[in-house]
Amino acid sequence: MLKAVIFDLDGVITDTAHLHFLAWRSVAQEMGITFDEAFNEQLKGISRMDSLLRILRHGGKEGMFSDKQCLALASKKNERYVQSLASLTQQSVLPGIGKVLAEIRAANVKIGLASVSLNAPKILHALGIHQAFDYCVDASRIVCSKPDPEIFLTACAGLHVHPEQAIGIEDAVAGVEAINAAGMLSVGIGADLKHAGLQLHSTRELTWKCLTDFWAS
Ligand code: B16
Ligand code: MG
Numbered sequence: 001m002l003k004a005v006i007f008d009l010d011g012v013i014t015d016t017a018h019l020h021f022l023a024w025r026s027v028a029q030e031m032g033i034t035f036d037e038a039f040n041e042q043l044k045g046i047s048r049m050d051s052l053l054r055i056l057r058h059g060g061k062e063g064m065f066s067d068k069q070c071l072a073l074a075s076k077k078n079e080r081y082v083q084s085l086a087s088l089t090q091q092s093v094l095p096g097i098g099k100v101l102a103e104i105r106a107a108n109v110k111i112g113l114a115s116v117s118l119n120a121p122k123i124l125h126a127l128g129i130h131q132a133f134d135y136c137v138d139a140s141r142i143v144c145s146k147p148d149p150e151i152f153l154t155a156c157a158g159l160h161v162h163p164e165q166a167i168g169i170e171d172a173v174a175g176v177e178a179i180n181a182a183g184m185l186s187v188g189i190g191a192d193l194k195h196a197g198l199q200l201h202s203t204r205e206l207t208w209k210c211l212t213d214f215w216a217s
Contacts, residue, residue, distance in 0.1 A: 002215045003165040005104050006155045006179075009115035010044065011171030012189055012203065014092050014127055016085075016117075017044055023081035024055060027073055033059030045172030047116050047145050048074050082119060088126040094203040101132045103208035110134045112155040114168065116145060135159045147177035152184060167211060170196070185214065 010016045021040040028035060035058055043051045052074050056062050065073065104111055113120060113136040120139060124130040135158035137151055144150045149163075156163045168179030169187045176196045179186035188196025189203055198214045200206055 001165060002109055002167065002212070003161040004110040004112055004156065004159045004167075005211065006112040006114050006152060006159075006166055006168045006184070008045065008168075008170045008172070008175050009113060009117055009120050009123060012094070012169050013097055013113075013129070014088065014094055014123065016088075016123065019081060019084045019087075020051075023077045023084060024051065026080060027077045028055050028059065031059065031061065031073075033061065035059075045116065045146050045170070045175045047139075048078065048118065050145055052077070078119075082122070085119065085122060085126055088123065090128045093127050093129060096202075096204045096206050098129070100203075100206050100208060100211075101129065104211075105132065107208060110159045110161065112159050112166075113137060114151045114155040115139060116142065116151065146172070146174040147181060149178050149182035152178055152182040156182070156184070167215065169206070187211070187214065 113133050116139050118139050137154045142151050163183040166184045168184045170176045171189045176186050176188045176193050186196045187198045
């Protein structure tokens with residue numbers, strides 16, 4: 001029996017990827033590194049520090065900064081990113097998400113959040129949907145990044161459900177792999193997520209009917 005649906009945040013509930021991109025791009029430019037939105041795709045679902053390491057590698061500057069300097073760069077990016085979050089409103093929730101959250105709640109199925117973003121609580125409040133979630137994983141306590149299943153297993157434990165009783169929803173390859181490795185059913189939103197049990201083009205297609213049909217299939 002389906003007992004929980006666990007959502008990723010960026011790319012599933014709202015689209016903060018562009019805001020991450022703008023903040024990273026401005027910090028990277030100051031180090032003489034340039035990258036475009038195509039490269040930014042590789043940073044989706046990747047933690048802040050791992051994102052910085054990928055950007056440094058991309059710019060040929062891997063190993064050129066001390067741990068202290070990396071922390072300073074990551075916090076500079078976060079300050080700029082957090083400033084840009086002021087632009088989020090209830091209208092920034094992706095299409096269909098408000099409705100499916102209400103449908104899941106009405107069916108008495110639990111709702112969880114498995115985002116690696118340390119800003120997730122702030123974002124849910126800005127979107128006005130924090131009360132929709134029964135449990136949100138505290139990303140600061142997660143040791144292994146997606147595709148490791150840790151974050152989804154932590155969400156299941158927090159919701160008191162077994163992974164086989166839950167569906168996970170992700171927009172990133174690493175996220176889909178994490179859901180699969182947790183032993184949950186996976187829904188992928190967007191292109192190139194061929195390992196997802198169910199692939200949808202957009203959150204518009206994510207309905208309670210589609211989730212229950214998938215569960216029964
Ligand atoms: P923060 P998700 C991820 O969100 C983003 O996709 C990724 O680009 C970002 O680096 C990561 O959160 C960490 O975010 O800097 O706010 O802690 O897809 O896991 O919801
Ligand atoms: Mg995501």
